Amino acid sequence: MTDELQLNISGFEGPLDLLLELAKKQKVDLTKLSILELTDQFLIFVKNHINQLNLTADYLVMASYLAYLKSKLLLPKEENTEADDLEYDLTKRLIHYNAIKIASEKINNLFQEGKDFFTRQFDEKFVVSHKIVINVTFHDLLNTYLKIEKNRKKINFHLDKNHLFTVEDGNKWLKYFFNKNNLEWENLFSYLPKQIENIILKKSAVVSILQASLKLAQDGKLEIYQSESFKNIQIRLKDNHGQK
Missing domain, CATH: 1.10.10.580 (Structural maintenance of chromosome 1. Chain E)
Known part of the structure; x- marks a missing residue:
C-alpha cells in the first residue's frame, strides 16, 4: 500500500502532488475534474491510512471538506445552490495546499543550526574563587581578642565632680x-x-x-x-x- 494518494480521474492518473503541479503550470484545469470521483478516491485513501497519524493530520481536513462537498453535489439541482461555489472553493483549497507543501519543503531544506552537533552551553569566562579557611577554636579567638584589648591604648576619663x-x-x-x-x-x-x-x-x-x-x-x-x-x-x- 502506497503512502501517497494516487488519483485516476478524468483522464489523469498519478499522485495528488503531480496533479497540483500540472494545475500550477496550467496543463490541467482543476475546474474540469470530476469532484465526485476525486472525493471518493480521497476518502478511500484516508480510510486505508487512518492509523498513520502523519498522513491523517495532512488529509483529514481536506477529507471532511470533500465529504461535505459530495453531499451538496448529490442533492437535486434545484436544492443545490451552493455546489458551484463549493467546487470553486475546493479548487482554491487544492492550490493553497500545494503552496503550503512547497513552502514546507523549502523550510525543511534550510540550514538548521545544531542539527548534527551540539555546542557548549556555558560561558568561556571562568571565575577563580579564593576561600580562606582559618582552623581555630573559640578559645583561640578569645585569647587573641584579649591580647588586642590588653595592648590597646587606654583612654583615661576624668570627671570633675566640682563642675x-x-x-x-x-x-x-x-x-x-x-x-x-x-x-x-x-x-x-x-x-x-x-x-x-x-x-x-x-x-x-x-x-x-x-x-x-x-x-x-x-x-x-x-x-x-x-x-x-x-x-x-x-x-x-x-x-x-x-x-x-
Missing part, C-alpha cells in the same frame, strides 16, 4: 516654680538653666532637678505626672504645699 550639679541646685531652680504659686501642670525640665551647652553638664542638670522633684513630692509639696514612658514629666504645686 557637676547637685540636688541643692535642683531645689534652687524649682524655687521659681514655687514662687509662681501655680496649681496647673508644667514641664519639669522647663526650669533647667538655658545657658548650659556642655552635654555632660546638661545630663547632670537633668538628674539634679529630677532628684529634687522626687524629694519634694515625697515631702508632699508637689505632684509628679508622666502620661507614658519617655514623655515629658509634669509637675504642679500641691494645694497648700501639702498642708490640710
